Amino acid sequence: MRKGKKLREKAERWVPNPNDPSGDDKKLLVEFLLKHCDGYKNAISIGRVLQEVRFKDEYTRELLQHRIIVPLREENDLFIGTSNKGIFLINDADDAYKTISFYTNRIRAEKKHLRNLKKIAKKNELFKSFNIDPKxxxxxxxxxxxxxxxxxxxxxxxxxxxxxxxxxxxxxxxxxxxxxxxxxxxxxxxxxxxxxxxxxxxxxxxxxxxxxxxxxxxxxxxxxxxxxxxxxxxxxxxxxxxxxxxxxxxxxxxxxxxxxxxxxxxxxxxxxxxxxxxxxx
DNA sequence: GCGTAGTTGCAAAAGAAGTT
DNA sequence: AACTTCTTTTGCAACTACGC
Structure with missing residues (x-):
């Protein structure tokens, strides 16, 4: 459990880059997650997050993802987990496992499509006279x-x-x-x-x-x-x-x-x- | 089978930055 | 100044999983 606590403390101490224009809203989201969405059992949908957090800017669901959630996932001191119930702050092994499974299944499904398309492309010789940009x-x-x-x-x-x-x-x-x-x-x-x-x-x-x-x-x-x-x-x-x-x-x-x-x-x-x-x- | 969840590629538009 | 090329912003559409 010590490790989980450490992660939480890191999230509490996290501060945005001072010249990040979305920094304030990122901090607001992290604080909200710390308070209400600690661990996968407390996952909250993005829709509800948008209703409850008083962000500086206006966001749609996707805009919040593109501008706030995705960039926050590049940070080293915290990770916003995901499941079919909503987003949450990752704290322990269960949380990480849930999110890893979520991503893994997604990637696997997409790769199945990729393989099949490649197979079909090959079978029908789609690339026979296809010239890729040499650069x-x-x-x-x-x-x-x-x-x-x-x-x-x-x-x-x-x-x-x-x-x-x-x-x-x-x-x-x-x-x-x-x-x-x-x-x-x-x-x-x-x-x-x-x-x-x-x-x-x-x-x-x-x-x-x-x-x-x-x-x-x-x-x-x-x-x-x-x-x-x-x-x-x-x-x-x-x-x-x-x-x-x-x-x-x-x-x-x-x-x-x-x-x-x-x-x-x-x-x-x-x-x-x-x-x-x-x-x- | 339908609705809802999060996620991300895509395309259109707008803006920025080079180039002639 | 006009043109082109690259980058950024933004919402839509599509994907899967899951619960009903």
Whole structure:
């Protein structure tokens, strides 16, 4: 409980930037929240906030969000939580959890749409003759991480019936940084040291759920292909090297959209790194 | 299925700042 | 001075979740 108290005290001490024209109204809102909306159980709708607080300026619902609430969320000493009941001041773990869930679900829902649109765009070749502004294209860098499971050989089918290749696609460098930060946070969350190597087999169910929830906020794309060796008839599959190459060709072509610059990261396994990477381009 | 909650992208308009 | 380009302001519309 000590931590919660600390946050509250920080909010009490919070003062706006003196040359912020909305500073006074921000302070009014923070004071109102401290008095009436401490914690998610005391959430109050923006409509009621507008009725009860004597702001200096006139606000609509959205204007209050744009000018006051959103900027306040960039502050470090307090956070205005949200739920379907209204806004409130975050004080303890429950409050934070409520708000994190709210955002996470929202983002997940939007990402579902994003994925579907990308799929449809690809299927219908919408981007085939689409030229992105070259000035901008240079700035978008993609990072694709590739990894496989199993071996690309048809030799030991009983013990090793599948060959799986997977790709993780990240847009831009700041996303990479974001992911690194997130992983550090996750290790902290499940009580592991910074240099701990995350292995899914070493996690219990709760840790698994926590990690998936945290990662779901990051905007990555993921694709994987599973080859069932039993069902493979083509001649080329009997050669591990061409099988391997075919698998990654297939995956990368599927995962690719032809925008911007690409960096490929292969898993170190088998020293294939440079050799195969060279063969793809 | 409808209404209400918060949130945010979008577009239009207005203003600011460069450019020729 | 005229034109263009960028930024800011502002309300609308759309999204999901949830309760009825």
């Amino acid at each position: 901008r294209a240079n700035k978008i860098k993609k990072y694709i991480y590739l990894d496989e499971s199993g071996v690309p050989s048809l030799k030991n089918m009983k013990t090793d019936p599948y060959f799986i290749v997977g790709a993780l696609v990240l847009d831009g460098t700041d996303l990479r940084r974001q992911l690194a930060r997130k992983l550090a946070f996750i290790k902290d969350l499940i009580g592991k040291p910074k240099d701990y190597e995350l292995k899914s087999t070493r996690l219990n169910e709760k840790q698994y759920a926590d990690i998936l929830r945290e990662l779901s906020i990051i905007d990555y794309e993921f694709a994987a292909i599973c080859f069932i060796k039993d069902k493979l008839t083509g001649h080329g599959f009997s050669y591990p090297k061409s099988f391997y190459k075919y698998a990654y060709d297939f995956l990368i072509n599927d995962v690719f959209d032809d925008i911007g610059e690409v960096n490929l990261y292969f898993d170190e396994y088998g020293g294939v790194n440079t050799k195969f990477q060279a063969e793809f381009f």
